[in-house]
Amino acid sequence: MKTAVTILAENSTPAPAFIGEYGFSALIEVEDHKILFDTGSDQALYHNAARLGIDLNTVDAIFISHGHFDHTGGLLSYFKQYGARPVYAHSGIFVSRPLPLGGNNFKEIGCGFSQEELLKAGAKLHLRDEFSSIFPEVYISGAIPRNSQFEDTGGNFKMVINGETQDDPLLDDSALIIDHPEGLIIVSGCAHAGVINIIEHARQQTGKSQVLAFIGGTHLITASQERISHTIAALESPLISKIIVSHCTGFYAAARLYNALGERVIKGETGMRFEF
């Protein structure tokens, strides 16, 4: 099964001519289907796709991993440039998310548009809160159960529900799962649900245990050393072949993962392409 994941935007880049941008965006190709996974925080994905010779007009569908600006920021401009497309996401992506900055200061880090604005822009919206198929062998996770004892969302996140500011469990955080004959390929935006929770959910839903690759943000940037140790212990399994960490992984977590797991760990950066 011809599968490729190309990182279109991510915090950093190892090559000239690309733009690094806080956030994450990738093009996922599975046989003849092309899915735009997240859209970074602004316009970098369009510049980088052009540099890579990728025609984004050939995208069949867009998947949004969760409602944070650094994954949704380039979405509305997609429709201006390329017209209507199906958009798959959890129904919770539109909530307002004021990040506490100390005192009475907050910064809005939600997606920045309403469901109506997205529909008006050209999205054919498919809100999916449960595991479901979008193309043959391509699934979206839906809400991910938080079963591991050591993982959390990775930050002091807040959301506003009915005018009340409350803790944000990021229940909209979803992953894309490809059921490749050699193992699951799991793509994550920020992994606020926890890397291990995401892997276990993908395994449970597909009935497959071999993981060919986990790719994307891990949100280990704020993790304690203890949490990273637990994560490494879970990833040590020979049933997990590659861990390609991006975006909100952070230098220290990436360094510890590489130190413990060696070349199974790759730092996934803007412009890199992985074929399976």
Ligand SMILES: [Fe+2]
């Ligand atoms: Fe993020």
Ligand SMILES: [Fe+2]
């Ligand atoms: Fe996030």
